[in-house]
Amino acid sequence: MKYRAIITTVITLILSDAAVSSSVHERGGPAELFATGVENYRNEDYREALVNWMELYDAGYDNHDLLYNIGNAWFQMDNIAMAILFYERALLRRPFSDEARENLEIAGSHIRVRFTEVPPPFFRRWTDTSALILSSDNWALISLALFLLALTSAMVALFLKKRGWRMVLFPAALFMIAASSITLLLSRHNRNLVYNSRYAVVTETLVTGRSSPSETGRELFILHEGIKVKREETLGEWTEIILPDGNRGWVPRDSMESL
Amino acid sequence: MQHYSTYIAIRRLLRGVLLFAAFIPYALASGQEISFTVNYPRVVAVGETFQVVYTVNRSGGDFSAPSFDNFYRISGPHISYSQSTRIVDGRRSSEISYSYTYRLQAMEEGKYTIAAATFERNDKVYRSEELSIEVVPDQEGRTDIRGEEGRRDATGARDGDIFIRVEPQKSRVWVGEPFVVEVNIYSRIDISGISEIQYPSFTGFMREDLETPALRSLERVNIDGTIYGRGTLQRFMLYPQMSGEIEIEPVRLTVQVRERAPVSDPFFGDIFRSFSSVPRAVKGEGVTITVLPLPGGSPDRFRGSVGDFTIEARADRDTLSVNEAVTLRVRLSGRGNLRMAEAPDIAFPETIEAYDPQVNIDRAEAATGLTRGVKSFEYLLIPRQSGDFQIPAINYHFFEPESGTYRTVTQAPINIHVRRGTGDEERPSHSDFTRAEDMRYLGRDIRYIRTSTGSLSVQRDLLVSKRGFYSLYGVAALAFIIVVVVRREKIKRDSDRVRLINRKAGGVARSRLKSAFNALQNDETDRFYEEILKALWGYIGDKFNIPVSELTGEKINSVLVSANVEVDLTDRLRRVVDRCEMARYASVEPVAEAKSLYSETAEIIRDLEKRLN
Incomplete structure (x- = not known):
């Protein structure tokens, strides 16, 4: 530490x-x-x-x-x-x-509305969870370390005359290069999950979800505060969100707070 | 009116006797209380004759009346005596009463006070109450209700002779604040009965009927100089339920008015005039009550109690054994809407089983319209475990109408010591699994905060978001590539040199052999062997890129073996080397031997050349 x-x-x-x-x-x-x-x-x-x-x-x-x-x-x-x-x-x-x-x-349990949530696909859950195990910086450091280690072992392999060691070190170096790139990807994924989260929590007491980004859009649903939604795209003062049950609608942009 | 009061006196007497009968044992033992009362009209008109009656329930004393200044005493005292005897359960009791009656006439308008009369017996002096009499102007033209002889002919009854008022104790109240409302009838004419009373619905209030004595006589009151008889029909306790200007509807009723039948007999009609009761509908006056809403900022646990309360809690014992019962009595006493006051919230310790409280309202004075009283909550508590427990402080919140603020009264915590039980009732039985209960959870709350944390550091820009971070990879990769390239170059150069030496090795060996042959021709034996050895060592050294200084017999052997040279050839080589070494140091080798050595060496080099290239 x-x-x-x-x-x-x-x-x-x-x-x-x-x-x-x-x-x-x-x-x-x-x-x-x-x-x-x-x-x-x-x-x-x-x-x-x-x-x-x-x-x-x-x-x-x-x-x-x-x-x-x-x-x-x-x-x-x-x-x-x-x-x-x-x-x-x-x-x-x-x-x-x-x-x-x-x-x-x-x-x-204090929120008034309950959704039947649509769970994300399993690979998504796995990647998300593994990306969150360590912080973005930790992943980045591991990636860098693995990269340096891979180069070092490759170099050692080059200097060694014994073919046996080379047979071990070269694949190891390749493997470490692969691991380094994976951890780098995890680091970036962690950053996206934590600091550029697309999820947000509704902070207004009542928010009306509409079918289009304007006050005249047809009313689709009413959200209570505390509901976690996923933001899709933003258009002016409006944001399209996806509810936990998969439905979509446009709500005012400032009615929620990003994670 | 007078026959009324006599009647009442008798009734009262009888009731007193009945009541008394119940207390005979006590009465006999302790001696009867002396009661000394007076009965008189509160309001009279100038010139009106009226009676003042003093009553005492004991004989054999000195009665002395006050001087009735400002009044003209027509007659009196007339002394009358009555006795009633009762036998209850074989016990005999008697009650006597002496009454001293004075007939007085009012002289002038004003308010007068007449001193109390006294009754002295056995050196004890008893006092009646003081009389306070208001004398109003003559009721000429106003009609009067001057008693028997002056009873007015009711045929000419007018509006205003009878009216009904709804009279609240106060007209500005807070929501929930109880107050008393009296429905009073005022009359100047004789009424023989009241029926079909329609009380208002009291919309917006919760109503409680108060005990009201049956209307027997009307009390005389002065209203704007006119004498009215007033009687209370019903008393209500009202609890306002909502705020605003709330109107109480008027009362409707029907009174039976005594009316004189028309004269039918020209001779005796005036003497034998008969009376008949005529029903007459009367509508009263309504009243408006201003109900104020309770101000905001009420405490959390405020449950709508309005008034002024004190709270007191008591456990009937403070030490007991497990599974014994203790009664906790919480007394909420004071003035206000006790009836609606809810039990205070008490958080009993979980190991003490508490049953719902038994609620009692003790409002002795309810009949008099006071809202004072005591509400008691009795909790039956059974501790299930031993130890010292505390019933936490009880807070009771209420709104005080006088100050218009919320107040809280508190009962200090009560400690209870629970001894270990005698048997094993406390211990859960291990053998009896059927009695095992599921773990009970009392509540659920969020987990507590983390009280300490690891290193707190500012989250600066993330590494992956920085270009500099990626350039580290680039730098490392570049360094690696440079190292690799440099090494490659060096290896390449080295290997070129080795290959050259290798290729030249055969030629070098042959030229060495040639100079060895020359040395043999010149008979320089030492140089011959040296050149032979050099040719061999040098050849192998060049071929395998080994410095000459590192060359030994074993080294060569192992190098040759690893280069897949036949053992036969290696042996031959070693033999030649051995012979050369021996000849060099012993120098006994004949020339013929040296010649064969030379050809042998040439052959070995040729074979090696063949083998290694």
């Missing part, structure tokens, strides 16, 4: 000029702010806890625990839609998080 942090830092230092949020550091750093939020939550001051954690989140701090806690705070403040949004986000950071999944289920 420590090495990873060092490597990431080195690589990011090479690659970019990262600006660190100053307001968070004025308040004793992210760990301190996180602990303050926990303390507030323990004292049942959910609003204050939410303010502290959201400051962290808005400053770009981003991990499963933080998002999960924010979801809990929203839940305690009876904002089910935001709670669901943050539980979903937490699950994207850690797909096997029991607590986020459980709380998401409980929050979901």
Whole structure:
């Protein structure tokens, strides 16, 4: 973990000029702010806890625990839609998080509408889940490491005179090249799932879904807050969405929040 | 009116006796209470004659009347005595009553107070209440209800002689705040009966009929200088259910008015005039009540209680054994809509089994129209496990109409100690599986927050989104390619050189052999053997790209074996080498031997050349 942090830092230092949020550091750093939020939550001051954690989140701090806690705070403040949004986000950071999944289920039981969901095809679920096991950066680092290792072993194979070693190292190098490209793809897929998610949670209390992107479109359905939908295309102020049961409709673009 | 009051007196007496009979044992034991009462009209007209009657239920005392200043005493006191005896269950009881009657006449208008009369017996002084009498102007032209002799001829009854009012205690109330409404009849003429009373529907209120004494006599009241008889028909307790200006509809009823029959006998008609009851419909006046909605900001657990309450809870014991019962009595006392007050929310510990409370309303004063009372909730609790338990604090929220605010009263937590039971009732039995219950879950809530977290770092731009990241691959690949190319070049160059040496190896060996032959011709034996060895070593070294310094017998052997050279040829080679070494150091080799060695070497090199190329 420590090495990873060092490597990431080195690589990011090479690659970019990262600006660190100053307001968070004025308040004793992210760990301190996180602990303050926990303390507030323990004292049942959910609003204050939410303010502290959201400051962290808005400053770009981003991990499963933080998002999960924010979801809990929203839940305690009876904002089910935001709670669901943050539980979903937490699950994207850690797909096997029991607590986020459980709380998401409980929050979901507060929604008035239930859908018979159409599950995505199995390969889709597999790729999604495996892409989410590690963070995008971790996948990227693994990919890079595998690539370097593949080149190294190929080189070693070239310098070696024994044919036996060569027979092992060359296929291994090829295999690692393949693994490197797969992990690179997973890294990109992870990025698309987590940071460019096409899913969104309805945050307005009631939203009317229409057949066309205008106020005059025929009304197709009424959505309640907290429902997770998939965004298709956006046209001006309108977005076409796909409901969990597969139906489509146009709703105002700002009636939902992306994951 | 007077016969009315006499009648009432007798009735009251009888009722008193009946009531008294029930208490005979106590009455005999403790001695009867002395009651000293007075009966008089509250309002009289100037010139009107009226009676004041003092009644005491004991003989043998000194009665002294006040001086009736401002009134003219026509007669009195007339003393009358009555006794009633009753035998109940073989017990005899008697009640006596002395009454002192004064006939007075009102002189002037005004409000007067007459001091109390006293009754002294056994050195104890009893006081009647003070009289307060209002004297109104003469009722001339207004009609009067001056009693027996002055009864008005009712044939000329006018509107306004009888009216009915719905009289609320207050006309501005909050939603849920109870208040009393009286339906009163006011009359200046004699009424012999009331029937067909239609009370309003009280839309918008919840209604409760209050106990109202049967209407027997009308109480005299002064309304704008006119004396009316007033009687309460019915009293209601109303609980407003909605806000707004709510109208209570008027009351309708039919009164039986005593009317004098028309004169039929010219001689005695005036003496033997007969009366008949004539029904007359009367419609009362409605009233409008302003019901205010409760202000916002009510506590979560507010259940619509309005009034002023206190709460008190008590367990009948604080120490008990498992499976014994304890009664928790929560008393909600105060003033307000007790009837609708709901049980407070109490979160009993889960190991204590709580049954639904038994609810009792004790409103002793309900009949008087007060809303004060006590509502008690009795919970039967049975602890199923031993230990110390706490019944948490009970909060009760209500709205106080006077201040217009919500208030909360709290009962402190109650501790209960539960001892371990005597038997094994507490222990779940392991042998009896049929009694095993499914695990019960009390509720479901979200899981708690994560109280600590790993490293929190700002999520900067993702690596995969950066061009620089991909260039790392490019750099690595480029480096690899460069290394490979460089190495390839070097290998190629090296292998060219080796092949050259290899090709030249045969030629070099042959020239060495030639110089060895020359050395033999010149009889330089040492040089001959040296050249032979050099030819052989050099040839193999060049052929296999081995430096001459590394060449040993074994090395050559292994190199030749790996190059698939026959063992026969290798042996021959080694023999030649051995002979050369030996000859070099021993130098005993004859020239003929040297010649055969030379041809042998040439042959080996030729064979090797054949073999290796």
